[in-house]
């Protein structure tokens with residue numbers, strides 16, 4: 001008797017709490033915002049069908065026809081929402097498809113840039129099936145990286161357009177066609193994206209959404225820069241019997257000294273520098289195009305050449321500059337009879353976790369909370385690979401990881417969690433709505 005009474009009481013309490021929650025949510029969302037949520041819910045099945053259509057078109061980065069076809073498919077969707085679209089071609093020798101740019105221009109609120117990409121890592125000869133659905137998960141080529149994110153953008157914009165919330169607002173979308181293998185030179189490949197960023201106040205990127213170790217949803221406020229370095233050592237050569245004496249140390253001891261000093265002196269949080277390849281001997285050569293080297297030498301000859309290639313990843317521009325300076329200083333302390341030069345190349349600028357990015361995450365988290373979808377934490381910046389948002393982060397407050405939930409990106413096991421489409425589109429629609437008021 002006593003137990004069942006306790007259960008009844010607990011149940012009653014639960015019902016009251018649930019009612020209070022619904023009430024609280026209703027109060028947290030304005031009438032417009034409640035409509036947005038309802039629209040997203042209603043049209044989620046359409047978004048899933050659009051995802052399937054886009055995934056059935058192979059759009060490996062090196063398949064320009066496929067990338068353009070996906071661009072045309074999404075372009076038509078943007079046009080239907082009152083966006084003007086255009087295709088930005090790349091010079092033919094870059095062997096890249098180009099990008100889809102869509103825009104609506106108005107006078108009110110913050111100007112928002114939405115970033116997606118049309119290409120996937122799966123080229124035409126890929127054996128990975130494009131689409132396999134079991135009703136809760138979809139497996140296939142680019143489902144979460146990132147055609148899922150692209151349809152989330154369109155689902156959110158459709159809701160905003162349907163309630164008239166895009167009237168007089170400035171929203172641009174750039175869906176690049178070569179995110180997985182950025183065309184070279186990057187300044188040309190990313191000119192359209194950077195130009196759109198310069199006309200925007202905030203950038204939202206829809207790469208796959210990640211969860212933290214506690215299973216809490218996250219947003220990406222920082223991504224590490226990635227670049228490479230090239231170390232070239234030249235040394236006096238001679239008979240090996242004269243090593244450490246009149247003929248000096250040779251190129252290999254000098255290369256070893258430098259690499260060891262790097263790892264002993266430079267290590268700090270969020271900074272990594274991998275020494276990746278080394279060739280050395282009496283003569284050595286490295287071919288960047290083939291990522292391959294050759295060397296010739298004999299054990300009784302002091303080696304003349306050593307070439308080392310590596311990468312460098314850092315979270316802020318200052319951290320990158322400091323690391324390069326210290327590496328340079330180490331390189332200059334040459335052992336007798338040797339000389340070394342190091343050069344650096346930055347492929348992705350850093351997206352530092354700035355206060356502006358953190359504020360954007362706070363607004364996203366608030367929107368999520370108000371919709372009853374929980375708070376959103378910051379994903380640890382050191383753990384995320386490079387992405388397109390990094391090209392715009394130097395110009396505007398930026399937030400990434402707003403796309404679909406899933407995993408296994410860049411592998412045959414890539415999957416998308418179907419329920420995440422609706423969640424992410426609701427959060428995005430509310431955030432864009434609030435930013436553009």
Ligand SMILES: [Zn+2]
Nearest residue numbers: 145146179207
């Ligand atoms: Zn991606």
